[in-house]
Amino acid sequence: MDVTVVKTDYEGQAKKLLELMENTDVIIVAGGDGTLQEVVTGVLRRADEAAFSRIPIGFIPLGQTSTLSQTLFAESGNKVQHITDATLAIVKGETVPLDVLQIKGEKEQPVFAMTGLRWGSFRDAGVKVSKYWYLGPLKTKAAHFFSTLQEWPQTHQASISYMGPKERPPSGAEETPPRPSLYRRILRRLASYWAQPQDGVSKEVSPEVWRDVQLSTIELSITTRNSQLDLTSTEDFMNICIEPDSVSKGDFITIGSKKVRDPKLRPEGTECLQASQCTLVLPEGAPLASTVRSTRRCLWR
Numbered sequence: 001m002d003v004t005v006v007k008t009d010y011e012g013q014a015k016k017l018l019e020l021m022e023n024t025d026v027i028i029v030a031g032g033d034g035t036l037q038e039v040v041t042g043v044l045r046r047a048d049e050a051a052f053s054r055i056p057i058g059f060i061p062l063g064q065t066s067t068l069s070q071t072l073f074a075e076s077g078n079k080v081q082h083i084t085d086a087t088l089a090i091v092k093g094e095t096v097p098l099d100v101l102q103i104k105g106e107k108e109q110p111v112f113a114m115t116g117l118r119w120g121s122f123r124d125a126g127v128k129v130s131k132y133w134y135l136g137p138l139k140t141k142a143a144h145f146f147s148t149l150q151e152w153p154q155t156h157q158a159s160i161s162y163m164g165p166k167e168r169p170p171s172g173a174e175e176t177p178p179r180p181s182l183y184r185r186i187l188r189r190l191a192s193y194w195a196q197p198q199d200g201v202s203k204e205v206s207p208e209v210w211r212d213v214q215l216s217t218i219e220l221s222i223t224t225r226n227s228q229l230d231l232t233s234t235e236d237f238m239n240i241c242i243e244p245d246s247v248s249k250g251d252f253i254t255i256g257s258k259k260v261r262d263p264k265l266r267p268e269g270t271e272c273l274q275a276s277q278c279t280l281v282l283p284e285g286a287p288l289a290s291t292v293r294s295t296r297r298c299l300w301r
Contacts, residue, residue, distance in 0.1 A: 008035065018042025027055055028090060032063015033115060040100060041112045058090040067115055067263065071227050072096070097231065099224040101238060114226055118263065119280075120219025120243070121147065121154040122256050129260060144256040148249045155245040158220065158282050160213050162275035165237035213273075218252070219243045222278065227264060237274040244269040 008014050008031075015038040018027070029039050036059055046052050061069035061082050073085045103117060104110040125147040132139040132146075147154070221241045225233075247255070247267050259265050 012038065014038035015042040015045075019045055023052070024055065026058065028058035028060065030060040030062045032061065032065045033067055034065070035063060036068065037111070037113050037115075040114060041110075044100070044102075044112045045109060056095050058086070060086045060090070068226060071229060096229065098226050098229075099236075099238070101222065101224055114224065116221060116223030116238070118219060118221045119158075119282075120156055120217060120221075121252070122219045122243075122259050125256055126260050140257045140260050141253055144253040147256075148252060152249060153245065154218055154252075155216050156218070156220070157214075157216055158280060160215060160220075160240065160278055160280050161210050162213070162240060162273060162278035163208055163210050164276065165235040165274050166276040168234050168236045213242075215242050216245045217242045218245050218247050218267075220280070221263075221266075222280075223264075236276050238276070238278075240273040240275055240278060241266060242271045242273075243267055244271075 006017060008017075011034075014029075014031075014035055018039050019042045021042075027039065027043075029036050036057075039057060043049065043053055043055075043057075059068065059072070061079070066079075066082070069082045069086065072089075073082045098114060101113045101116055102110050103113060125144045128147070129140050129143045132142045135142050220243070221239075223239050223241070225237075225239065243266055246269070251267060255265065255267050
């Protein structure tokens with residue numbers, strides 16, 4: 001068995017490696033959410049994506065942020081158990097299908113995510129937590145407190161167009177039937193040529209229904225359903241959550257500090273929508289289209 005180990009040195013390297021990688025039987029990612037996202041993006045950007053994406057991806061949560069491991073190994077009590085369970089799942093060959101978000105701008109290549117994206121004040125404050133490292137355990141609350149001093153209230157205006165859930169196409173590779181003999185192909189063509197045209201009304205295809213929403217929010221999140229796996233679901237959709245813009249300063253600091261540990265936490269009054277596809281237009285006019293792929297991807301867990 002040939003094994004190639006590659007240690008990435010910079011952001012985006014895993015994505016480039018997967019775009020150029022020759023055929024392989026297994027891909028194992030030892031890292032966090034960011035590394036996994038790069039690998040999935042590299043796989044799904046390939047010209048032979050339909051065939052290459054059938055390769056299972058193993059995930060060992062070694063990064064600072066590994067939110068997906070909380071779902072895959074919910075019974076594990078700590079990070080060490082997550083790593084152990086993930087390794088054993090790869091050895092046993094246990095797989096689970098997961099949803100993927102496709103995020104694409106007007107001109108950029110698509111980016112693919114297993115969790116989702118956030119846009120708003122909670123996220124902006126969260127990325128500044130490390131700036132206040134010298135405050136120790138108070139650094140998270142400090143980041144959110146100083147954020148309220150810069151601007152308040154913090155509201156974000158945007159518009160979103162979305163389409164409701166869709167039926168998920170049947171999974172699994174369809175076997176290609178054997179090519180009929182020449183004699184049968186000739187008979188089929190003759191029968192088709194001499195067949196009388198059938199009278200009837202063709203079945204109408206229902207047009208796609210898009211809904212438009214103008215929103216004012218403190219934060220918007222678009223996420224997959226991977227945090228709550230439902231392998232029996234027959235629908236494709238993502239969750240769009242619009243958090244209220246009426247959050248007080250105290251709640252912003254309290255909830256924001258908890259959100260750093262649990263991004264799924266949302267303030268009271270949050271409105272959630274289900275969509276198979278959506279387009280988000282920011283005030284600057286830069287549209288962002290996010291699409292859930294109809295076929296799930298296999299991940300070893």
